[in-house]
Amino acid sequence: MLDLRDYTLGDDVRAIDWRQTARLGRPIVRRFETPAADDWVIVIDASSSMATHGAEKWAAATRAAAAMAFALLDIGGRVAVMAFGNRPVLEIPAGRGLRQYDLIMRKLGAFNPLPSGEGSHCASCASRLPRSASVLLLSDFFADDGMVSGLTTLRESCRSLSAIQLVDPRDALLPVGEAVLAVDAETGERRPLKADTATLATAAQARTSATHRLQRFCALQGVPFSTWRIDDPWQPALIGHLRSAHGQ
Amino acid sequence: MISFSAPLWLLGLALVPVIYWLHRTAVVTQSTVLAHLQHWPASDPPGPANGKRSADPAWRRRALLTALLVLALAGPRTHGNGQRVTLWVDDSVSMLTKEAGETRLGAALAQAQAEVAAASLDSTVRTLSDPWRDWGPLTTTVATAIAAQAGKEPAKWEVALLSQTAAHWLVTDTADPAVLDWPGGKRPDRVITAGKETRNVGIQSVSARRSPATGRSLEVAVRVTNGGTVTESRDVAVAALQGESWETVARWPLVLAAAESKLLSASVPDSARIAASLTPGDALATDDRQELDLRPLARRGIAVDRSCPAGIAAAVRAHPALELADGSRSVAAWACGSSTNSTLPTIRLVTTQPPAAITGALQWSSLIPGELRASLDGAAMQTAGTLAPLRSADRALLSVGGVPLIARRGTEPPSLEVAIDLSAPQSGKAAHVPLLVNLLFEQLLGEPLLDAVVSLDRGPRAVMVTPASNLPSPLLQASVTAREGRWPDPVPMLLAVALAVLVWELTALVRLGRGPSPARLDA
Numbered sequence: 001m002l003d004l005r006d007y008t009l010g011d012d013v014r015a016i017d018w019r020q021t022a023r024l025g026r027p028i029v030r031r032f033e034t035p036a037a038d039d040w041v042i043v044i045d046a047s048s049s050m051a052t053h054g055a056e057k058w059a060a061a062t063r064a065a066a067a068m069a070f071a072l073l074d075i076g077g078r079v080a081v082m083a084f085g086n087r088p089v090l091e092i093p094a095g096r097g098l099r100q101y102d103l104i105m106r107k108l109g110a111f112n113p114l115p116s117g118e119g120s121h122c123a124s125c126a127s128r129l130p131r132s133a134s135v136l137l138l139s140d141f142f143a144d145d146g147m148v149s150g151l152t153t154l155r156e157s158c159r160s161l162s163a164i165q166l167v168d169p170r171d172a173l174l175p176v177g178e179a180v181l182a183v184d185a186e187t188g189e190r191r192p193l194k195a196d197t198a199t200l201a202t203a204a205q206a207r208t209s210a211t212h213r214l215q216r217f218c219a220l221q222g223v224p225f226s227t228w229r230i231d232d233p234w235q236p237a238l239i240g241h242l243r244s245a246h247g248q
Numbered sequence: 249m250i251s252f253s254a255p256l257w258l259l260g261l262a263l264v265p266v267i268y269w270l271h272r273t274a275v276v277t278q279s280t281v282l283a284h285l286q287h288w289p290a291s292d293p294p295g296p297a298n299g300k301r302s303a304d305p306a307w308r309r310r311a312l313l314t315a316l317l318v319l320a321l322a323g324p325r326t327h328g329n330g331q332r333v334t335l336w337v338d339d340s341v342s343m344l345t346k347e348a349g350e351t352r353l354g355a356a357l358a359q360a361q362a363e364v365a366a367a368s369l370d371s372t373v374r375t376l377s378d379p380w381r382d383w384g385p386l387t388t389t390v391a392t393a394i395a396a397q398a399g400k401e402p403a404k405w406e407v408a409l410l411s412q413t414a415a416h417w418l419v420t421d422t423a424d425p426a427v428l429d430w431p432g433g434k435r436p437d438r439v440i441t442a443g444k445e446t447r448n449v450g451i452q453s454v455s456a457r458r459s460p461a462t463g464r465s466l467e468v469a470v471r472v473t474n475g476g477t478v479t480e481s482r483d484v485a486v487a488a489l490q491g492e493s494w495e496t497v498a499r500w501p502l503v504l505a506a507a508e509s510k511l512l513s514a515s516v517p518d519s520a521r522i523a524a525s526l527t528p529g530d531a532l533a534t535d536d537r538q539e540l541d542l543r544p545l546a547r548r549g550i551a552v553d554r555s556c557p558a559g560i561a562a563a564v565r566a567h568p569a570l571e572l573a574d575g576s577r578s579v580a581a582w583a584c585g586s587s588t589n590s591t592l593p594t595i596r597l598v599t600t601q602p603p604a605a606i607t608g609a610l611q612w613s614s615l616i617p618g619e620l621r622a623s624l625d626g627a628a629m630q631t632a633g634t635l636a637p638l639r640s641a642d643r644a645l646l647s648v649g650g651v652p653l654i655a656r657r658g659t660e661p662p663s664l665e666v667a668i669d670l671s672a673p674q675s676g677k678a679a680h681v682p683l684l685v686n687l688l689f690e691q692l693l694g695e696p697l698l699d700a701v702v703s704l705d706r707g708p709r710a711v712m713v714t715p716a717s718n719l720p721s722p723l724l725q726a727s728v729t730a731r732e733g734r735w736p737d738p739v740p741m742l743l744a745v746a747l748a749v750l751v752w753e754l755t756a757l758v759r760l761g762r763g764p765s766p767a768r769l770d771a
Contacts, residue, residue: 052283115281116281140283142283142284144286171283179271179306181279181280182279182280182281184285185281187285189285191288194305196305199288203287203289206286206287206288207284207287
């Protein structure tokens, strides 16, 4: 049994919990685990690239994860949450109900990704995923291979996989006219950059090309994929992603 | 031209390459953490293999700011600190007077050059003989060039040449007071004077003409003028060029009072060139000797056909500007009968009928001068033939009753046809034949042949060298300031640009501190 709720028209009378009905004085029905409410694992990228620009990508990812978890828990699903860097850095075991939601919120709120040195190896979570689970991956997908290999591993380790790319426009910006020493948040690689208009345009083009490659890869693998610009509201992005996933 | 009041500050421009070097070699302390460095192009390949690093673009505005401030501190003064002066140089003959081993012109230009340099003025030079030419700033080269072409009298010029944005200084010896009378009643702002010499005797003019009496000698006139302030004695000599050497052909001792002028004349042998000279010489050597080219007075060779009446050859031989010559030395020909020489201007005598008296009044063309018409008596002349009908390009010079007796044919070379009898005995003795011959050759050659004169007249001012003594003293003061020119003081402009660059730099620093601007986020 999942939990209890008020009876509504159309509920199976066999599901009425008579003891609770007698105690509360109104019809209460039991909610059971159903095949439609599978195990869900929300996997969040907690690499250092998610911590740039005030870790707003991480904050946006936790908001989306919380919303998704609430929705899944509300329909009786079992939800687990994992966060990864070079390895799994946060793991919230699967659970149901509002208590699970409270746990998820508490643990995600207490976690902060490392600002530097933490890579993006989502494949490290694959061994901990239930094979029957559906996985939602939230990441900026900043990795040398665009996390393609990690996606492949995850896809083979679960029942279904969908992915949302978080996009922060500031990742492609620098103050024009300055020479800066650029440092890669994940690898620590340093390189002097001349931030002129051409350089900015090249960076924006490179990011767009990487996203397109990722989209093509996910389409081939049957992985629903969408992008979310984090300065846009999360609700339309999440609903849109679910709609596209349902369409597939 | 740009000068600097404190040029040592320009050493500060050496900071510009230093700033560039510092921006190339200094460690970039401004670091930025990027989410994914691989998306950014490698704009500065690291490593010793390449060895070159591009400088921070910010070095440009910092170097510009430094350069502007250094230039402002150096105190640039464009075009003489904005003050301009036009030097009007009197380059007449009197400025060539030598005093203390130097001409007045050279001394005056040197003084003007020194004053212009001392006051840091922007100068431009014009000469009174050619005021329309702008010689540019007064330099040693310009002074030398002006001295080389000096010796010409002032020209008349317009007030429009006086720039409103410049002061006008006159460089002169004031020997000719007229140089102070500028057009439009203007006066120079300053006069730089040169010269103290007050003694000069010069040859004002030389002229010559062929003697009408003999036709073989020349009549020469020489005017000598005392342009100084005391009585002078000179020997005046006229020399004629005989072959390769000069031979003195006339000499006069002469005493001239101050400002007195005398005309001397003499008959000298035929020559291609004569020279008049004064001894002893004086400070102005230019007017102590004058040469005159007499080639314009040379006799014109005329080839007379042997079949022509003897009176024609006699008239040519007697003419002071003509002489009989064979075909190679002749400039014109007289043809009789059928023989013609088409390569020379030719007069052709037409004799197609027996001589007959002219009946009727002579009708002269307007091309014939009145005095020549009056000297020819029609009653003494006879017709000798009938001219061919005139064509459109032909012109009748003399007609009787509508029948042409002398006609100009529209041919090339020009030719005249004459139907007047010049062979009758009485005609050779008559006065009209030489006159008619002169008339015909003047018409044929297109120039007057009698009373041709060559002369060299330098005018009475050319020998005046005495400086004026009554110039207004303000004109001689060196403290006369030039007028403000059109060039503004560049220092405030440099400082304004430097301030703009500083604001630019500060804006960039603020943007650097804030990170990317919101406007860029939308890009």
